Amino acid sequence: xxxxxxxxxxxxxxxxxxxxxxxxxxxxxxxxxxxxxxxxxxxxxxxxxxxxxxxxxxxxxxxxxxxxxxxxxxxxxxxxxxxxxxxxxxxxxxxxxxxxxxxxxxxxxxxxxxxxxxxxxxxxxxxxxxxxxxxxxxxxxxxxxxxxxxxxxxxxxxxxxxxxxxxxxxxxxxxxxxxxxxxxxxxxxxxxxxxxxxxxxxxxxxxxxxxxxxxxxxxxxxxxxxxxxxxxxxxxxxxxxxxxxxxxxxxxxxxxxxxxxxxxxxxxxxxxxxxxxxxxxxx
Ligand SMILES: [Zn+2]
Numbered sequence: 001x002x003x004x005x006x007x008x009x010x011x012x013x014x015x016x017x018x019x020x021x022x023x024x025x026x027x028x029x030x031x032x033x034x035x036x037x038x039x040x041x042x043x044x045x046x047x048x049x050x051x052x053x054x055x056x057x058x059x060x061x062x063x064x065x066x067x068x069x070x071x072x073x074x075x076x077x078x079x080x081x082x083x084x085x086x087x088x089x090x091x092x093x094x095x096x097x098x099x100x101x102x103x104x105x106x107x108x109x110x111x112x113x114x115x116x117x118x119x120x121x122x123x124x125x126x127x128x129x130x131x132x133x134x135x136x137x138x139x140x141x142x143x144x145x146x147x148x149x150x151x152x153x154x155x156x157x158x159x160x161x162x163x164x165x166x167x168x169x170x171x172x173x174x175x176x177x178x179x180x181x182x183x184x185x186x187x188x189x190x191x192x193x194x195x196x197x198x199x200x201x202x203x204x205x206x207x208x209x210x211x212x213x214x215x216x217x218x219x220x221x222x223x224x225x226x227x228x229x230x231x232x233x234x235x236x237x238x239x240x241x242x243x244x245x246x247x248x249x250x251x252x253x254x255x256x257x258x259x260x261x262x263x264x265x266x267x268x269x270x271x272x273x274x275x276x277x278x279x280x281x282x283x
Contacts, residue, residue: 032264032274032275032278033262036245036247036261036262036275037275037278037279039218039219039245040122040219040275040279041279041280043122043123043217043218043219044123044124044218045123045124045125045126045213045216045217045218045219046118046122046124046125046126046217046218046219046220046221047125047126047128047213047214047217047219047220047221047239048115048118048125048126048127048128048220048221048223049128049129049130049220049221049222049223049225049232049235049236050111050115050127050128050129050130050131050136050223050224050225050268051129051130051131051222051223051224051225051226051229051232052130052131052224052225052226053223053224053225053226053250053251053268054109054111054112054129054131054135054223054224054268055106055131055133055135055224056224057109057111057224057267057268057269058106058107058108058109058112058133058135059102059106060102060103060106060131060133060135061099061102063076063080064076066099067079070098070177071095071098071177074091074095076198077198078091078092079091079092079095080092080195080197080198081197081198081199082192082197082199082200085157085190085192085193085197088178089180089181089190090178090179090180090181091177091178092181092193093179093180093181093191093192093193094177094178094179095177096151096154096193096195097179098177099132099151100151100152103133103134103135103151103152106133106135107135107138108135108136108138108139109135109268109269110269110270110272110273111223111224111267111268111269111272112135112136112138112139112141113139113140114272114273114275114276115127115136115139115141115272116136116139116140116141117140117276118276119140119141119142121276121279121280126143126145126209126210126213126217127141127143127144127145128144128145128147128206128210128213128232128235129144129145129146129147129148130147130148130225130229130232131146131148132146132148132149132150132151132194132195133150133151133152134150134151134152145206145209145210146203146206147196147202147203147206147207147210147232148195148196148202148232149193149194149195149196149203150194150195151193151194151195152165152194153194154191154192154193154194155191155192155194156184156186156187156189156190156191156192157184157189157190157191157192158184158187158189158190159184159186159187159189161184161185161186161187163182163184163191202231202232207231210232210235211235211238214235214236214238214239215238215239215240216240217239217244218243218244218245219244219245219247220236220239220244220245220246220247221247221249222236222246222247222248222249222250222256222260223248223249223250223268223272224249224250224268225250225254226250226252226254227254227255227256228254228255236256236259236260237259245261245262246259246260246261246262247260247261247262247263247264248260248262248263248264249264249266249268249271249272250263250264250265250268251265251266251267252265253265
């Protein structure tokens, strides 16, 4: 099953080749090319793909960076797989609650806010994210395609009934790493996190919409993603080379440097507002 899905590129996989600090470039004020400004002003369909770098600027640890402290003795596979959940549901639920609480304490940053503003400026915007937090929504983005699921949308393991978190309970989960998952109110099955685990397919509807948008857009911003997590990393390569310009915004050089028409190296929370101001500021 895994191999079959992998061939179809619909399984979440991580390429372990990590980018190192050697790839870090100097953070300098970017010169926004005039041709990019004009493309943004005239785009008919803008796609924005965001990754962990955008959340990191709000203080959200990346998946692997979160494997510290309480979680240092656990590996990613046992915390982020159905196998791991079945083996120790309380450990896995505790890990996701720990992460969800950190997200709830975090705030959207200027990158999230600028993306929400762009939605009001361009004819059509499709926002695709690999992030499992809700910071885009809290910044005001209306429709977000969460390709790796969401920490905030758990469901029953057995019948898939969505589970709604009670608002009043926000456990202080700093010291305890095991929390028993709640039970489904329909079938009494265990509630599982709403994220995509290793070996699972991406949410079909969101994935179809994301691919469709990439095939038809005329401008694509790839923001804060290292391009090593497949199948999402293939999205920029689905764009129409004759019509669509790819813009990479990332402090690091990635494999996308060779493909993107524009590479703006720096923080998303600094470059996106600059780009927005250059294209849409009335001054
Ligand atoms: Zn159920």
